[in-house]
Amino acid sequence: MVENQETQEKRLPISEHLEELRSRIITAIIVVVGFFFISWIFKSKLLEVIKKPHNFAMENLGLPQSLQVLSYQEGFYAYIKLCLMAAIFMAYPVIVYQIWKFVEAGLYKKERRYVIIFVPFSLIAFVSGILFGYFFLIPFGLQFLIKILGSSVEPVITMSQYISLVFLLTIALGIVFQLPLVMLFIAKIGVLKAEDFAKWRKYALLIMFVVAAIITPPDPFTQVMTALPMVALYEIGIILIRPTKKAVLRFCLLLGFGAIFVYAVFLIFTLPTKAKLIESTGIVKTLSSVDNRWRVLTDKSRIQNGAILQTARGSKASFVLKDGTYIIMDVDTNITLVDKRKLTIVKGQILANIIADKDPFTIMAHKSNVSANDADIDIKVSEFMILVTPTRGSATVVTGGEEEEVLEGRQLKIITGGEPVNTKNITKWAEEMQKRVKEEEEKATKE
Template sequence: MEKTKAEEINTENELENIRMSIGTHLEELRRRVVYSLIAIVFCFVVCWFFKVQILDIAKNPHKFAMIKAGLSTELQVLSYQEGFYAYMKLCAITSVFLAYPIIIYQIWQFVSVGLYKKEQRYVLLFLPISYGAFVVGGLFGYFLLIPFGLQFLIGILGPGIQPIITMKEYVSFVFMLTVALGLVFQLPLVMLLLTKIRFITPDKFISWRKYAILVIFIIAAIVTPPDPFTQTMTAIPMLVLYELGILISRPTKKGFIFLGAIVGGGAIILVAVFFYLTHKGGEIGLLNAQGNIQVLYPGGTEWKQVPNRINFRNGITLKTGSEGKTAISTKKGVDVGIDANTEVHFHDAWKIKLKTGQVLISVKESEIPFEVETPNGRIRTTKGTLNIRAGEFQTIVTSIKGEATLLLEGEEKKLLEGRQHKMTIGGEPVDIGAIINWSEGVLTKPDEKK
């Protein structure tokens, strides 16, 4: 016992010998801050050279949500300088993430001098676990909360609305939410630390549970967009973390059971939400794709290859190659088969524009007519099956089942079942020379014959 006391006295004496004056402390603090800033600036310069690649990684949640909705994945800028400022913010935040271990090391070097060996062991154990929890929180937001939250927000817009997502707002939103979730995942460690220093007992945390639930949902509402889906997606993990903090502060069998029930219930809710969002499509569903099928999203300039099955929103354009065929279905009961070398633009669930190629259209009985616009006129039908082949000068419409109305140059014509009609604007193209050969010499004036 005396030896232990002597060791403690020696340790305190050694600590007193290395303690610094206030001026020395400030100098040491300045030095550590400078080292941290140098690390951040170095990482910022490196990030600037890879800013496009970093933005592409940060855009993945946005791409996921927009592709599911059948919209363009491009981000917009509203001024010349907005892109520059957005890239500055992107590189600054990324550089802090990359330099975080160095910053933590500099903080440790500054505070370790004033800590006892027992306290140093606690801090050395706490820091890597804290960093790991921060990373897990950020990954949770990047892979789960942000993409599905964005998909929910885009999905409630409905047809006829084209969202304009700016680069500046997206970068700020993603990184703010990522950092917030990283900090939220520190909750169990903070609770454990408070109980270890005997500032708050585990019983207090248990008695405060109902208040904690209210505070958690308030925090979730602050750090997430104003919609119930993302707020719930953020609040559920926070509730789990709160119960985990109670459990690690005072492990009990009842606590394990309660935490397991919360985790199980939360997992079921997340799986249900995941299934709903991943199977909830847009207005247009691609049923089967064969060969080369490309899509052009609204506002986009580049054609992109589409997978075998995907859902789109209105406003897209589909194009098939020489060996490409596909079929689509709308939520309004319209099925469209698309032949090779065909380009079709989908205005909405009731109207398409056949630019070139051939389609087979099947329409269930509806009060609203389905309309097909072609270079040579428009076709409407409320029920039946039509085959339409459109070219530059002629469109051939065949009614396989039911009737259709043809609108050409201000006139309406009825197409009956089992009939075919050729639609042309300004007449059909002909060989003019062959037509007027008979008149050679007939219209020649007498003076011209001499």
């Protein structure tokens, strides 16, 4: 009764409510505009920050990281969109405060107390949703979307499209992460109980997947990655309302499943990375297995399994593989990263500092296999010859089914395509035979 009286005392005419709403909106707009101009000053740095998920995905796929613009004005409009997005993010606390001050008068004292408690947690949840999208959903989602295109399609990602996608997903996830707080608030003001949320769980799950499908790109991977946190947040909301053993157990099981899913995603998208370029003295190119195009590598670039690496004339390069093995490529050398602890050298010379492992490291050259473990192996391959020289440890060479061990400081020379011979004697003999046959034919004709 006292609360009703308090609310009635604060009740204002509709005109004053509209005037206050106008004042709150103008204040929020002024703050957003102020942050917009600040963001415009640092627009290039903002773009670099927002591009990091894109760079992560493209780098893992061995693709160029630059964003495209399709018209002269597109870049300008894209920067406006970027700065506006940054301004809204930075002004979010002020916007929330203005909304709160407008609705405060219409709430009971108990409701106002709940709002004051919930708002800080709401800000934390909003930021958590943004961080989840920035560090997990967007980079892995983009990588999945590009990867399923295959080698026959070349992706062209525009600056405007990318900024819009990031803006949509981060804002949507920031709102989605408010779910437990909304559920708790509804329960605290007596609208629904924990039993009601538990009873409607099936319908809630359906709605979550529908919402995830709407706010994410049209692929099942990002939809599932968005829906799973929503399911977890729903269970957290039930626990916050009434922390029963059953609810906690259900959440723990869901959390375990989510951890397995996240770990699986991590393995799927990080294991394919085979090597990193450490340094080079000239041009080093790679033929990506994703889009089948030659590209120039830069320092710290990542290389995929199946990629072909090639040093130009006068250039050398060094790589570190995923298992820690260090590879130095000499000039005019061509190798292929086949699989874990396995590569093929087509031509040129490499020095492999092979790390100890339960499986030997295999280097294939022509029809020979060179295997070693915890050793330094120098291999030189030309069109008709292979030289294998262990400078530390030993190597096992298999050629034509025959196995031979090469000890440290020794060199094995393998001739491919037969032993070299002097063909002049053979051609001289053939010419003499042809000359003799011709003479015999002429003699027979005269007779």
